[in-house]
Amino acid sequence: MKALVLAGGTGSRLRPITHTAAKQLVPVANKPVLFYGIESIVAAGITEIGVVVGETAAEIRTTLGDGSRFGAQITYLPQERPLGLAHAVLIARDWLGEDDFVMYLGDNFIVGGITSLVEEFRAERPDARIVLTRVKEPSLFGVAELGPDGQVVTLEEKPRHPRSDLALVGIYLFSPAIHDAVAALEPSPRGEWEITDALQKLIDSGRTVRSTLITGYWKDTGDVPDMLEVNRSVLEGIESSVEGSVDEASELVGRVRIAPGARIERSRIVGPAVIGADCLIRDSYIGPSTSVADRCLISGSAVEFSVVLQDSRIEDAGRIEGSLIGRSVQVVGSERRAHAHRLVLGDHSEVLINT
The missing domain is CATH 3.90.550.10 (Spore Coat Polysaccharide Biosynthesis Protein SpsA; Chain A)
Known part of the structure; x- marks a missing residue:
């Protein structure tokens, strides 16, 4: 066959x-x-x-x-x-x-x-x-x-x-x-x-x-x-695995998978969630049902029920939920802050968000 x-x-x-x-x-x-x-x-x-x-x-x-x-x-x-x-x-x-x-x-x-x-x-x-x-x-x-x-x-x-x-x-x-x-x-x-x-x-x-x-x-x-x-x-079926580094100021809750080379600094991750290889999650919250692919930077932001593809950067962007974010995307916050953002972004996009 x-x-x-x-x-x-x-x-x-x-x-x-x-x-x-x-x-x-x-x-x-x-x-x-x-x-x-x-x-x-x-x-x-x-x-x-x-x-x-x-x-x-x-x-x-x-x-x-x-x-x-x-x-x-x-x-x-x-x-x-x-x-x-x-x-x-x-x-x-x-x-x-x-x-x-x-x-x-x-x-x-x-x-x-x-x-x-x-x-x-x-x-x-x-x-x-x-x-x-x-x-x-x-x-x-x-x-x-x-x-x-x-x-x-x-x-x-x-x-x-x-x-x-x-x-x-x-x-x-x-x-x-x-x-x-x-x-x-x-x-x-x-x-x-x-x-x-x-x-x-x-x-x-x-x-x-x-x-x-x-x-x-x-x-x-x-x-x-x-x-x-x-x-x-x-994600509901994943097993917890931490192969990257998680500092003492961070917290992992539930089933969370951290790939090799990823660093979690002063952040809270609530599973089920996966963080790809060589990511940096800093001063952020990653909520349930979220996948972050390899080599992403998430700093000063909250991401929940979302998929973030590789090489993307999310900084000071407030709260993002229900979003699919493409490869090599940049989401960067400015001064005015919104309560939440819902995004569908193509590869290599660049977005300036009023936070």
Whole structure:
């Protein structure tokens, strides 16, 4: 069995962060989102991985390498434009051959991994298996309608009038039967080759399409609120570890992870929180659900429920919460002080805040 990982999207909902970085590489608890997916694929016993890449291909190749760090072998599959999930299957046809495969959207996050899904698929061998979850706004997703016996009856991409509240999660398991269905597709009104249309062709031709309903934690990390929520969820599971230095005037409360080379001076850190390598946290408060990446400086400020990417500097900025701050950002306070700031800043930004 192989895995097809989609990492070619533009990440428009995470701009300006994704103007200069792949959305799949934005870190959660100081580790790129894409890593969690690949690790769960390898944990399920799948080591041949094809990664579909687009305009951020160079960055993704540099970060993932040949896959050996994960115990896998990665093949890169260029996609000129993101033209739908079924289009990714189409361009990967030669590489996939006649193998079963799991298709995993690189910006999705599911707690507990996919091992049980893969084992179930291997045991039952349907033509396809989809993963569903109940959502409040199904019109934003691909939506499935199930029959009385639980079989998948219809699938529709972002319907105006959803027939159910069952949304497709970004994990699909396929037999080679999917290729004929994909080959018969035409672009949808959105101009994309929809995987929901391909699955519907399987159903209409009498093929077996089964579903698994998950009730655990799943998120599409495509926008800032979901990214912060996934970061919070992952941090809930960390163990305390102090490999950097913490002076006597500082206090660590709860589960806090301090990476090597980081220095904590006259500060209070309340976990769950992670501080990256070679950071300096001085005269500051770092609150729960916060990740600070490598080589950041935070001085005279309070940061809570936020993600701060590497090489950023926050000084005398008052209180920052619910924020995603990009790489090499400078947030510097001035004289007038606000109670709190909510920020989404792109890489290499520079902000002057009245404090």
